[in-house]
Amino acid sequence: DGGITQSPKYLFRKEGQNVTLSCEQNLNHDAMYWYRQDPGQGLRLIYYSQIVNDFQKGDIAEGYSVSREKKESFPLTVTSAQKNPTAFYLCASSEGLLYNEQFFGPGTRLTVL
Amino acid sequence: AQSVSQHNHHVILSEAASLELGCNYSYGGTVNLFWYVQYPGQHLQLLLKYFSGDPLVKGIKGFEAEFIKSKFSFNLRKPSVQWSDTAEYFCAVNPVTSGTYKYIFGTGTRLKVLA
Numbered sequence: 648d649g650g651i652t653q654s655p656k657y658l659f660r661k662e663g664q665n666v667t668l669s670c671e672q673n674l675n676h677d678a679m680y681w682y683r684q685d686p687g688q689g690l691r692l693i694y695y696s697q698i699v700n701d702f703q704k705g706d707i708a709e710g711y712s713v714s715r716e717k718k719e720s721f722p723l724t725v726t727s728a729q730k731n732p733t734a735f736y737l738c739a740s741s742e743g744l745l746y747n748e749q750f751f752g753p754g755t756r757l758t759v760l
Numbered sequence: 761a762q763s764v765s766q767h768n769h770h771v772i773l774s775e776a777a778s779l780e781l782g783c784n785y786s787y788g789g790t791v792n793l794f795w796y797v798q799y800p801g802q803h804l805q806l807l808l809k810y811f812s813g814d815p816l817v818k819g820i821k822g823f824e825a826e827f828i829k830s831k832f833s834f835n836l837r838k839p840s841v842q843w844s845d846t847a848e849y850f851c852a853v854n855p856v857t858s859g860t861y862k863y864i865f866g867t868g869t870r871l872k873v874l875a
Binding site (some may be wrong): 678680682687688689690691692695697703705706737739744745746748749751752753754 | 764766769792794796803804805806809811850852854856861862863864865866867868
């Protein structure tokens with residue numbers, strides 16, 4: 648069954664710690680994305696990647712980092728520099744960057760204590 | 761900056777009522793347009809999309825949307841809602857000629873359908 652998996656579903660971390668959110672897809676999609684979803688603000692793009700070993704900053708990249716070493720994986724690290732990291736994080740993928748719908752994972756809810 | 765506006769943040773309807781959710785975007789070039797839905801406890805999923813051609817597009821579960829280029833709008837409609845349509849709806853725009861390859865999402869509309 649093809650899709651996107653994100654783990655864990657809930658994550659708790661202490662302030663000042665870096666944390667990495669996992670995103671894996673078996674759809675053979677080239678493009679992958681990370682969004683942050685906050686109540687009343689919709690989805691805001693953090694980073695996106697068109698192809699392996701290439702990624703671009705989105706609208707709110709400060710305090711986040713990513714890597715794309717494999718086509719199927721696009722992990723997101725929330726660093727201690729992110730001022731307000733508590734949020735719901737969504738990973739998505741698409742066949743390409745244009746003329747393609749995005750497929751979304753179930754999300755990870757990160758709470759920083 | 762490019763943006764997507766969904767003016768209705770919360771909508772409450774009774775079953776069988778008609779639905780129209782507004783979506784306006786600010787970009788003068790060619791766009792791809794999408795409506796996504798997030799049912800309670802489920803993944804965000806595609807309702808319908810517009811790339812080109814007939815500006816009236818039909819999606820899943822009886823939803824449709826009309827692209828009006830002159831108004832920069834892509835409103836979502838359903839003639840008769842059901843309780844199971846209770847969800848959050850997001851409009852998204854992909855500005856094709858902007859070179860940024862971003863998908864820009866609106867802030868979402870929470871729809872509650874009363875049985």
